[in-house]
Amino acid sequence: MNFEIQKRALSRVIRDDLDALIVLWPAQTAATPSEKDPLSTLVSQAVQAGDLELKAGAVLAMYGQAGIKARHVAVVCSQDNTPDQIRSAMLAAWSALKASKAKKLGVYLAGEWSASGLDAAASALAQASYSYTTTLSKPHHRTLKQVLFSAAEVSSELCMALAQAQALIAGVELAKEWANRPANHATPTMLAQAAKALAKGPSFKCEVLGPQDVAKLGMGAFLAVAQGAAEPLRFIVMRYNGAASSQSPVVLVGKGITFDTGGISMKPAAEMDEMKYDMSGAASVLGVFKALGELKPAINVVGLIPATENMPDGLAIKPGDVVTSMSGQTIEILNTDAEGRLVLCDALTYAERFKPQCVIDVATLTGACVIALGGVRSGLFSSDDELALQLQQAGDRSGDLCWRMPMDDPYAEGLKTRFADVANVAGRAAGAVTAAKFLQRFAHKYPWAHLDIAGTAWKSGAAKGATGRPVALLMHYLLAKAKAKAKVPARAGRPA
Known part of the structure; x- marks a missing residue:
């Protein structure tokens, strides 16, 4: 269109x-x-x-x-x-x-x-x-x-606004496409192929790591989730270099659980088909890179996608198992259906190597966030007030709304355990907050924000389907960062 x-x-x-x-x-x-x-x-x-x-x-x-x-x-x-x-x-x-x-x-x-x-x-x-239309025998195309x-x-402003809107729509619709696909048409390998297809041109790079590479990195939490799945995991590293190499990148981390049965802590059968949407965070990262390719802003962006299925195989992790994350912290897995935070925590540690100006993870993480905010606003959690404000403003400008949630330290009390450094779940109370507090343990070395899109990434019922959120929010944030950087005057040389 x-x-x-x-x-x-x-x-x-x-x-x-x-x-x-x-x-x-x-x-x-x-x-x-x-x-x-x-x-x-x-x-x-x-x-x-x-x-x-x-x-x-x-x-x-x-x-x-x-x-x-x-x-x-x-x-x-x-x-x-x-x-x-x-x-x-x-x-x-x-x-x-x-x-x-x-x-x-x-x-x-x-x-x-x-x-x-x-x-x-x-x-x-x-x-x-x-x-x-992808899996329909007689598709009704637009x-x-x-x-x-x-x-x-x-005006030139209107022309620029329309060009930006068209690029954002392309990104949103790519995110919808991959989130809407059934799990057998959106495996970790297929997601990696889609990422490689986007990484064309001198400004883009894409690297795909397999199980052996991830094991060498010591990503024990990510490997633990993947060990019950027949589909091999993929760790996708995308790079867009639109600015000088000296400029620190923004790192986006997208949860890529291509299907979530819950593992041994099995989900109820009703509406389990909707767990194909559990990779909506990964799909949104793909969508952002599609839009970056259209608009080519002067900013550096890294996209990290830990992609795997969560299956109840005989080799699958069990409640009570203890695994060691890439950060060295040990994790007691009390519920195998809290797997998203396990793949994200290793990706957050991996993000340190880019010396990022900030890291934003995007995930359909908790049903608790759906209860708290419904389908109107995504949950925003952050350890950095300025980053949180910028993301909230980007959401307001784009109409892709979010709402900042609390991150008080006492919320982490429920994650304590006798058998590891941290448990992967607390109790039912404030589940979206305790999930964010878990992730925060792995994101101390940079400004960090977490977007819980469990309520906003897709719609159920008659309107069932992916929404493409929060591609628009993220792109408005990145474009504002690029614009602000462009306005900073170059430093004058020192006098001789």
């Missing part, structure tokens, strides 16, 4: 060769239209007759109207044109138009586009028109190919 933006008045847009047209109409404009074209007249009449309510998401659908070339038209109230209201309006409008199977769509906003509003419109349209946004004035 290709996005373009053009300078057009509505009187010109309604004469364009389009299959369908979405017109976002603010409440104030709908009440007093400023233009005298056929569409503006129809909207004014609809408002006066009460057929178009002046509230966000209210839609007036039309077909084959005289003076309007597009066969299908949806006028939707965008209230005050905030990004959230534009997002809701686009979703409502596409719902009215999706049966049209339009290939070429126009989107016009009565008023001035903001960069954030344009981003919201593009991402909402992509979300609404997305369809998974028919929408071209979207033409129109604005009274087109």
